[in-house]
Amino acid sequence: MTRHIAFRLLSMACIVLLGACDAGPPAGSRLLPDDAPTVALGRKVYDAQCAACHGAQLQGQPNWRERDATGRLPAPPHDATGHTWHHPDEVLFRLTKLGVARAANLKDYVSAMPAYEGVLSDAEIVAVLSYIKSQWPADIRRKHDELNASAAAQKP
Known part of the structure; x- marks a missing residue:
């Protein structure tokens, strides 16, 4: 199985697992990549909380799949x-707020992501x-x- 197919299957499994999680996102968890004040605040938070691991240019760490x-x-x-x-907005929000193990209801999952x-x-x-999201290309x-x-559309 190629890495791409395996990754897509894992992504779908995460969505299913997150749907079963008890802590849903707040009503306003939809991302706002075109809202300048939100993006400016996000850049400030990213620089302070995320860039040390995920990189100043969002490049991540070497060998991030291993x-x-x-x-x-x-x-x-x-x-x-x-x-x-x-991953949809809701999944990204939950992973960030709750951490991978709790968001995906994987009790023993070990992650450096707080x-x-x-x-x-x-x-x-x-x-x-x-x-x-504001940094991604248009496509x-x-x-x-x-x-x-x-x-x-898949939500009940």
């Missing part, structure tokens, strides 16, 4: 080369994710918008 000596995956890029845009609940407000989480943003529409 587990390190501790069994953890390095921080992935948030630019167009990464997989961030493969949960930002209690560190960042919901508005700051939306802002940082909006900043990230990637369009694909992400389509993914959001598909995820919304």
Whole structure:
């Protein structure tokens, strides 16, 4: 199985698992990549909270698809080369707020990604994710918008 197919299957599994999680996103968790004040706040939060691992240019860490000596995956890029845009807004929000293990209900999952609940407000989480999306090329943003529409259509 190619990495691309395996990744797509993992992405779909995350969406299903997150749908079963108890902590839903707030009503205003939709990203706002075209809202200048939100993106400006997001850049500030990204620089302070995310850039140390994910890179000042959203480039992520080297070999981000391969587990390190501790069994953890390095921080992935948030630019167009990464997989961030493969997840709908709601999933990105929950992963950021709750951390991977809790968001995906994977009790024993080990990750270097911290949960930002209690560190960042919901508005700051939306802002940082909006900043990230604002940096993607137009075609990637369009694909992400389509993914959001598909995820919304699948909700009961």
